[in-house]
Amino acid sequence: MCDTCGCNVTHGNRHLIEAGGKHAHTEDGGEAVEVLQNLLSENDHQAGHNREHFARHQVLAINLMSSPGSGKTRLLESTIDALQDRYRIGVIEGDLETENDAERIRRKGVQAVQITTGTACHLDAHMIHQALHRIDLDELEILFIENVGNLVCPASFDLGQHLNVTLLSVTEGDDKPAKYPVIFRTADHVLITKSDLLAVLDDFTPAKAEQAVRQLAVEGPVTLISAKTRDGFGPWLEWLGQQLERMTIRQNDTQPAANLR
Amino acid sequence: MHELSVCLAMLNQVSDIAERERAANVTRIVIRVGPLSGVVPELLQQAFTIARAGTIAEQAELLTEEQPIRVQCLRCGSECEARANHLVCCECGDFHTRLISGDELLLASVEFNR
Ligand SMILES: Nc1nc2c(ncn2[C@@H]2O[C@H](COP(=O)(O)OP(=O)(O)OP(=O)(O)O)[C@@H](O)[C@H]2O)c(=O)[nH]1
Ligand SMILES: [Mg+2]
Ligand SMILES: [Zn+2]
Ligand SMILES: [Zn+2]
Ligand SMILES: [Zn+2]
Ligand SMILES: [Zn+2]
Numbered sequence: 049m050c051d052t053c054g055c056n057v058t059h060g061n062r063h064l065i066e067a068g069g070k071h072a073h074t075e076d077g078g079e080a081v082e083v084l085q086n087l088l089s090e091n092d093h094q095a096g097h098n099r100e101h102f103a104r105h106q107v108l109a110i111n112l113m114s115s116p117g118s119g120k121t122r123l124l125e126s127t128i129d130a131l132q133d134r135y136r137i138g139v140i141e142g143d144l145e146t147e148n149d150a151e152r153i154r155r156k157g158v159q160a161v162q163i164t165t166g167t168a169c170h171l172d173a174h175m176i177h178q179a180l181h182r183i184d185l186d187e188l189e190i191l192f193i194e195n196v197g198n199l200v201c202p203a204s205f206d207l208g209q210h211l212n213v214t215l216l217s218v219t220e221g222d223d224k225p226a227k228y229p230v231i232f233r234t235a236d237h238v239l240i241t242k243s244d245l246l247a248v249l250d251d252f253t254p255a256k257a258e259q260a261v262r263q264l265a266v267e268g269p270v271t272l273i274s275a276k277t278r279d280g281f282g283p284w285l286e287w288l289g290q291q292l293e294r295m296t297i298r299q300n301d302t303q304p305a306a307n308l309r
Numbered sequence: 310m311h312e313l314s315v316c317l318a319m320l321n322q323v324s325d326i327a328e329r330e331r332a333a334n335v336t337r338i339v340i341r342v343g344p345l346s347g348v349v350p351e352l353l354q355q356a357f358t359i360a361r362a363g364t365i366a367e368q369a370e371l372l373t374e375e376q377p378i379r380v381q382c383l384r385c386g387s388e389c390e391a392r393a394n395h396l397v398c399c400e401c402g403d404f405h406t407r408l409i410s411g412d413e414l415l416l417a418s419v420e421f422n423r
Contacts, residue, residue, distance in 0.1 A: 078336055080420040081326060087319050087340065087348075087414045170311050201311035204347040204414070226394040230347040233396065262404045265380065265396040 091205055094173035098180065098208025105185035107138075108295045109193060111207055113231055114215035115224075116197030119241040119275055121149045123215065124192055126275040128156045130285055131190075135292070138188040140179045142171040142196045149194065159183055170201035173208055189292060199224070203231040211236040211291060218242050218252045225260035233264040237271065237287060244274040315348055315414070316356035320364050323419055327365045332421035335366040339417040343376040344393045346414040350375065378411030 070082040086092055102109050112120045121141075128137055138159040141149040150162035161179045163171060176193065183191070193209060195202040214235035216224050219242060225232040232238065238261050240254055258270040269287060273280030319340070327335050342350050350373040357371045378391045382398035383406060389399035391411070397404045 074336075074420050076336075078420050078422045079330070079332075080337075080418050081330060082418045083322070083326065083416045085322065085416050087315055087322070087416055090318055090321065168311075168314065170314075172314070200347065204311055204315070229394040229396075230345055233345065260394070263395050263397055265404050265406045265408070267405065 088204065088206075091173045094177055095206035095208040098173055098176055099210075101177075101180055101185065102191070102208065102210070105188070106296065107185050107188045107191050108211070108292050109191045109207075109209040110211045110213055110291075111193045111195055111202075111209035112213050112215065113195045113199070113202050113235075114197060114217070114241075115199050115220060118197070118215040118217040118220065120194045120197070120215055121152055122275040123239070123241065123273075124153060124194065125156060126278065126281070127192075127285070127288075128153070128158050130278075130281060131288070132156070132158070135189045136187055138183055138185075138191045140171075140176065140183070140191065140193045142175070142194055144169070144196060159187065165196060169196055169198045170205055171195050171207060172205045176207045190288070199228040199231050203234055210295060213237045213239060215239045215241050216257060218246050218249055218254075222252050222254070222257035223260060225257065225264060229264050232261055233266060235261070235266055236268045237284075238266065238268065239280075239284065240270065240272045242274060242276070243272045243279050244277045312348060312352040313356045313360065316353055316360045319357075319416060320360055320366060322416055323366050323369075324364060326419050327421055330421060331423060332365065333423055335369040335419060335421045337370050337372060337420040338366060339372045339374065339419075341374045341376055341413045341415040341417050343411040343413040344378055345408065345412040348414055374417065376410050376413045379409040380406040380411075381409050382406050 072080045074080050114120055124139060131137060139153045141160060141162045143149055143164060145164055147162045150160040153160035161182045163175050163179055193207060212234050214232055218240060240257055254272050261270050271280050271283050273284055323335055323338055342348055354371060361367050361369060378393060379388060380391045380396050381388050382401060382403055384403040385398060385401045387398055387400035396406055398406055
């Protein structure tokens with residue numbers, strides 16, 4: 049699978065070593081070398097590598113992020129029900145513990161690989177790479193990656209995905225995007241989930257949530273959706289179809305997703 | 310919590326550089342962090358005091374240069390200082406802006422003795 053570059057075997061920072069850097073002397077007689085390299089360059093390198101895999105197999109990779117319980121897995125279940133006849137879908141599930149979410153997806157007759165991170169509160173590019181070796185990418189058109197439920201840490205780690213979808217359920221408060229700007233600003237599509245519950249929640253205003261998202265300079269759509277009633281599924285599925293089309297047009301794209309490093 | 314992962318990645322880079330430079334020990338590490346990087350400098354400092362033990366940076370200090378958030382408006386072209394949850398144009402109010410700085414997470418320099 050990784051025939052072009054052996055760097056998944058040794059995690060050494062070869063690229064860094066090649067970089068060189070400007071030297072200077074410090075006041076106390078020591079030396080200083082200028083580096084100017086991303087602290088997560090090793091992860092970013094692996095993410096670029098993952099992107100090459102996706103490009104080679106023409107798979108659209110979508111990273112789903114939200115707080116715990118916002119409805120990522122249920123969204124995937126309903127999305128698979130709706131699209132299974134049209135597209136070949138696979139899922140990578142990230143959780144601290146248990147195979148539960150992957151089993152829920154497999155029950156739909158879809159390939160699913162579970163990553164259990166133990167104590168790590170986010171997925172990183174190396175974990176995704178290992179999971180890619182357990183999936184038959186030739187069989188897929190869309191790969192969903194369900195990140196660990198967490199609104200902080202996943203935002204800092206590029207996985208090689210093409211798109212980020214961030215979920216916000218109506219039970220969480222419409223000011224969430226203002227509280228967690230780092231993760232919401234990377235979204236290519238924000239889904240306001242569990243819309244069927246709006247009837248019993250008087251303090252969540254979808255327009256306010258959307259406004260908070262726009263304040264983060266997010267251009268992508270903000271869609272009110274229910275995985276239970278399928279309200280809002282029209283625009284969501286249409287968007288997925290458009291993204292798939294766009295990807296086939298600009299194949300071999302190895303750039304990071306819009307806002308992610 | 311991911312500050313520990315970030316810190317370990319940083320120490321790997323620093324070790325590689327120290328080895329390349331044939332350094333005896335690292336005295337100072339300077340990083341540049343923007344508020345939109347998702348990394349909290351104080352948490353990184355805490356992680357560093359634990360993670361540096363037994364590495365070539367055991368005696369090193371970690372210095373963080375915090376970066377300002379700046380955006381450029383794609384409509385009127387203005388450049389503005391911005392806040393993490395308010396990245397719209399300060400002149401015309403449009404939300405179509407591009408981030409110029411504020412999401413950095415960079416290893417800036419490493420100081421050492423041979
Ligand atoms: N009423 C309603 N409940 C929903 C909807 N979507 C999800 N739920 C419920 O919310 C709970 C959590 O949903 P999950 O899909 O497991 O959430 P998750 O984001 O995958 O959770 P983690 O993987 O643990 O972070 C479950 O009980 C779901 O049935 C919805 O659209 N409407
Ligand atoms: Mg789940
Ligand atoms: Zn591989
Ligand atoms: Zn490589
Ligand atoms: Zn964390
Ligand atoms: Zn403007």
